[in-house]
Amino acid sequence: MSANELEPDSRVQSSDTVHVALGARSYDIIVGVGLLSEAGKHIAPLLAVPRTILISDENVAPLYLERVAQSLSNHGVACGRIVLPAGEQSKSFAQFEDLLERILAAKVERGTTLLALGGGVIGDLVGFAASAVLRGIDFIQLPTSLLAQIDSSVGGKTGINSRHGKNLIGSFHQPRLVVADSAALDSLAPRELAAGYGEMVKYGLIDDVEFFAWLEANGQQILSGDEAARRHAIAVCCRAKARIVAEDEHESGRRALLNLGHTFAHAFEAESGYGGDLLHGEAVSIGMGLAFRLSARLGYCDPGDAARVTTHLKALGLPTQAADLPAPARRRDALIEHMSRDKKMKDGRLNLILARGIGRAFVTADVPPSDISSLLDEFLGTEAS
Ligand code: GLY
DSSP states (O other): OOTTOSSOGGGOOOEEEEEEOOGGGOEEEEEETTGGGGHHHHHGGGOSSSEEEEEEETTTHHHHHHHHHHHHHHTTOEEEEEEEOOSGGGSSHHHHHHHHHHHHHTTOOTTOEEEEEESHHHHHHHHHHHHHGGGOOOEEEEEOSHHIIIIITSSOEEEEEETTEEEEEEEEOOOSEEEEEGGGGGGSOHHHHHHHHHHHHHHHHHHOHHHHHHHHHHHHHHHHTOHHHHHHHHHHHHHHHHHHHHHOTTOSSGGGGGGTTHHHHHHHHHHHTTSSSSOHHHHHHHHHHHHHHHHHHTTSSOHHHHHHHHHHHHHTTOOOSGGGSOGGGGOHHHHHHHHHTOTTEETTEEOEEEESSTTOEEEESOOOHHHHHHHHHHHHHHHOO
């Protein structure tokens, strides 16, 4: 380690490494406090040639871009820099085109590696660009939001949104490495952090009731900045995600469980216009509550479990009811229309994730559309303000 790193390495006390086992496309996720300041040490050994393009957004770049660039330089790695507008609206055709042109203008070569420094939007956009430019080059994820650290930076899903819905255009393209610096969470707005926490709860609900119970006891510490709690929870989620992705990289089965609550969530987000009125994790929070309500309604799970899910999400400040949705996302017919175009449609039926209880999620295409409509009627009608 060079003496002129911007941050002293004393902040990196220790780190956890989670391996994503995908044969030739295997990679590690490193989780720890202060890792961005030593990013170069982890990145340099993986590069075909010591050339990278570091891509971030206008919110994250002022905080961390130079820190990462300095660490790369200390390890003999050159880096170009591209800074994009922040926000979900950057996952558009227009921004994708602009990004590709800027990468090409930076004289990218096949051996160049793209580095995605930011939240889920930057990760999805840069990953998709890496899969497309020169027919595919390497990329590395440096996630700075909780949502990106525990979910979107791992597993190789990349893409952009269409006016027909979220993430409908994209590719599977695995990163070469994920470096999750939990200290970056300190700079997140409380609302962003809570939204990421919604995705964290998802892992407990899918297949780990003990983790859900741990979150019930310790979730508040994650939001209030306890480093040990954060690192533990991020590593648990990354291990869960790595396991699922290793079993089913292209989502032909088990990986679909990670979409718990997402069919509802994507419809809410599309109707809200991706403009920041409703964050992805907030939409997922409401969606997971609905998935459990639907499970209870269909007799798969105890209504007490559905109530326990919403009680916890609500206690941690996440939205759970119709009144929490922006007005455009409370229109039943528009929501149903969006859901009917979901990626998870199979033979004209919605593939939904339901649960037999907390930690017992399953995929089914057997939900009659009339039950989804009545659930939405009940949710929007009785709880809307
Ligand atoms: N975020 C869901 C997945 O990666 O499959």
